[in-house]
Amino acid sequence: MEHLLALIDGDGFMPHGHCYLWTPALLWGQALSNLAIAGAYFSIPFALTYFVRKREDIVFRPMFLMFGLFIMSCGFTHLMDLWTIWRPAYWLDVAVRMFTAGASVSTAWMLWVAMPKALALPSPVALEQANRSLREEISARKLSEERLRASEERFRLLVEGLQDHAMWMMAPDGTVESWNPGAARIYGYSEEEVIGQPAARLYRPEDVAAGEFDALLARARRDGSCEEEGWRVRRDGSRFYANVVTTALHGPDGALRGFARITRDITQRREAEAALRAAEAARESQARLQEMADAMPQIVWTSNAEGLAEYFNRRWYEVTGANHEVSLGQGWSKWVHPDDREAVFESWRAALAAGEVLQIEERIYDRRSGSFRWHLARAVPVRAPGGNVVRWFGTATDVHELREAQRELQEQAQDLARSNEELEQFAYVASHDLQEPLRMVSAFTQLLERRYAERFDGEGREFMHYVIDGARGMQRLIDDLLAYSRIGRRGQPPRPVAADEALGQARANLKLAIDETAARIDCDPLPCVSGDEPQLVQLFQNLIANAIKFRGSNRPHIRIAAVRHGVHWRFSVADNGIGIAPAHFERIFVIFQRLHSKSEYPGTGIGLAACKKIVERHGGRIWVESQPGGGATFFFTLPAVDDPREQG
Amino acid sequence: MRGRAADILLVEDNPGDVRLVREALREGAVEAAVRWARDAEEALACVQSDADQAGGAPDLILLDLNLPRTSGRQVLAALRSLKHLDVVPIVVWTSSQAESDVFESYALRADAYVSKPLTLEELVRTLRGVCRFWLR
Numbered sequence: 001m002e003h004l005l006a007l008i009d010g011d012g013f014m015p016h017g018h019c020y021l022w023t024p025a026l027l028w029g030q031a032l033s034n035l036a037i038a039g040a041y042f043s044i045p046f047a048l049t050y051f052v053r054k055r056e057d058i059v060f061r062p063m064f065l066m067f068g069l070f071i072m073s074c075g076f077t078h079l080m081d082l083w084t085i086w087r088p089a090y091w092l093d094v095a096v097r098m099f100t101a102g103a104s105v106s107t108a109w110m111l112w113v114a115m116p117k118a119l120a121l122p123s124p125v126a127l128e129q130a131n132r133s134l135r136e137e138i139s140a141r142k143l144s145e146e147r148l149r150a151s152e153e154r155f156r157l158l159v160e161g162l163q164d165h166a167m168w169m170m171a172p173d174g175t176v177e178s179w180n181p182g183a184a185r186i187y188g189y190s191e192e193e194v195i196g197q198p199a200a201r202l203y204r205p206e207d208v209a210a211g212e213f214d215a216l217l218a219r220a221r222r223d224g225s226c227e228e229e230g231w232r233v234r235r236d237g238s239r240f241y242a243n244v245v246t247t248a249l250h251g252p253d254g255a256l257r258g259f260a261r262i263t264r265d266i267t268q269r270r271e272a273e274a275a276l277r278a279a280e281a282a283r284e285s286q287a288r289l290q291e292m293a294d295a296m297p298q299i300v301w302t303s304n305a306e307g308l309a310e311y312f313n314r315r316w317y318e319v320t321g322a323n324h325e326v327s328l329g330q331g332w333s334k335w336v337h338p339d340d341r342e343a344v345f346e347s348w349r350a351a352l353a354a355g356e357v358l359q360i361e362e363r364i365y366d367r368r369s370g371s372f373r374w375h376l377a378r379a380v381p382v383r384a385p386g387g388n389v390v391r392w393f394g395t396a397t398d399v400h401e402l403r404e405a406q407r408e409l410q411e412q413a414q415d416l417a418r419s420n421e422e423l424e425q426f427a428y429v430a431s432h433d434l435q436e437p438l439r440m441v442s443a444f445t446q447l448l449e450r451r452y453a454e455r456f457d458g459e460g461r462e463f464m465h466y467v468i469d470g471a472r473g474m475q476r477l478i479d480d481l482l483a484y485s486r487i488g489r490r491g492q493p494p495r496p497v498a499a500d501e502a503l504g505q506a507r508a509n510l511k512l513a514i515d516e517t518a519a520r521i522d523c524d525p526l527p528c529v530s531g532d533e534p535q536l537v538q539l540f541q542n543l544i545a546n547a548i549k550f551r552g553s554n555r556p557h558i559r560i561a562a563v564r565h566g567v568h569w570r571f572s573v574a575d576n577g578i579g580i581a582p583a584h585f586e587r588i589f590v591i592f593q594r595l596h597s598k599s600e601y602p603g604t605g606i607g608l609a610a611c612k613k614i615v616e617r618h619g620g621r622i623w624v625e626s627q628p629g630g631g632a633t634f635f636f637t638l639p640a641v642d643d644p645r646e647q648g
Numbered sequence: 649m650r651g652r653a654a655d656i657l658l659v660e661d662n663p664g665d666v667r668l669v670r671e672a673l674r675e676g677a678v679e680a681a682v683r684w685a686r687d688a689e690e691a692l693a694c695v696q697s698d699a700d701q702a703g704g705a706p707d708l709i710l711l712d713l714n715l716p717r718t719s720g721r722q723v724l725a726a727l728r729s730l731k732h733l734d735v736v737p738i739v740v741w742t743s744s745q746a747e748s749d750v751f752e753s754y755a756l757r758a759d760a761y762v763s764k765p766l767t768l769e770e771l772v773r774t775l776r777g778v779c780r781f782w783l784r
Binding site for chain 2: 432435436439440442443444446447450475
């Protein structure tokens, strides 16, 4: 404190007033003028500060600060001049003066430095002009700014207002840069969630994996813009079908800045288009069906699930002459024969109740012939995937001719069966009744021969021989005829028969003939067939006997085999005999037909006819393949049956 | 064989057959007298008159099934209804080989069913056999 006061009061020096010899005028002149200067100097920084504050546009602001400092320090210098008149505080004075010197030199230096710039400062006139043009420019800019602002506003409103379009930007690397409410609505991502994220997440992973996203960016970069449609993925994982326009954005320097994208959800449109196409296809298909139904030669109709008719094809109207409205529902029944109506309705009701296929024959009025014609009506239920009957589809086919023909055929078949039966009956009765007188003839001629042969001369004995021989031949014929007629009359109902057992029996029956001729019989293992065993024995017996009989000069060699042909077995009996000319293939199976004289080959000509009758009675067929001199092979078919021996 | 000739009643409408039976019996050295009834009436009248004459009866009746008017089956039924003929063998002698005829004949209590043989030799053998069996 002492020191500080000493610094202000000065110590040891003479006050400056001594220099003025304490001359009051001089003292006070010095004092007042220095005070005035200091006062004025101190006001200047405030003025400058105020000026600088008010003039924000002021240039050389540091210069003004320095200038304020310089003036302020000058003001302190003058105050020190005033103080030192009475108090010799020269150390303080010199300190203030040194600070002022520093500020002055710095300000002067800055002034010189700033001089060129200061000189460049426009003059007030120029400034005024510049100001004016500046004002104009400002107003123009304001106007353009206003326009820009309005335009930006419009653009912002547009971008933000578009709810159906996602408008967003993507950086060149494919990350999302901007996001509008439409995008948020369409994709489900908020702006915060998606900005900076790769836009690939909006694509299906499989598409990204297939390189579609990268290919799209490459295409947009190459072509400037591209449009595509495809599936996109929302935030919640659901998918929608989008139309996307991608535009590559380039800066003034031509560098790629990013991509603008406009995305629309066109799922509904796509679905609507698909539905439209489907509807179109359905219409076309229906038209085609209708054409087809109309072109069909049958009556075609559909009814609802309750059985009420809804549609008839053209054929119905052609046949009946009915009109459309009257035919619908149950109106069609007016064209059904009155006698058939009840049965038709009854079976139709039953089919409706059971949901089962209906098939019935009914007479439908045909206006073209003016008569009722038989039709085969069928109705099939059409079911929904759940199984419920939704509709019935029906046809009615004119089977009048067919039915008539069938009836005729049936009558003919009945006639034929009756006639056959009568014929068999006749053959049986005839042969039986013929046998009675024949028995008399042969018995009495034998009696004659026995008792009177010695009394006959040679000629008498010859005649006797012919009588006996004739009676014997007739007896054979009658026996064969009886046997033949018995094939039909005395048949057993079919049952499984082991063919090799039947063959074995036949061979046993023929043992004598086989031994006599040293016939060789080779036989494959034979199957089981459905048949009448005694008749099958007879069949084999007749064929083998024939083979032996017509052996020619060779030792008989007979081969028997069987091959499976569907539901039948085809048997073959092949020999090495004299053979048969193809011209006679049919004839040999006709009863009493013979190809050779009785002296060559005795017989009545019944054997093969019996074979044919047996085979045909079994539902089979018999035929022969042969060449004269080349042996003969008889084939016949018999119905196959499971072998009961193999079934245990 | 008995000492006297056997009395055979042959019911048969065909005279040739009657002659054949007689000749065959002769050929077969069967001692028999053949009485002939040509139909049902004669047959019944014959056995009736036998009965009237001290309860007599033929030793054997040969009955053809094929008779005019009344069939052999009806004659068989009628003969079998007569008590005094119970012990008399009745052999159906016919040309029919129908199974139905065979079964029905036995059902009507015929003692045998024999088909008429087709040759003389067989006829002789058959009749000899029949007589040897039934005429004791």
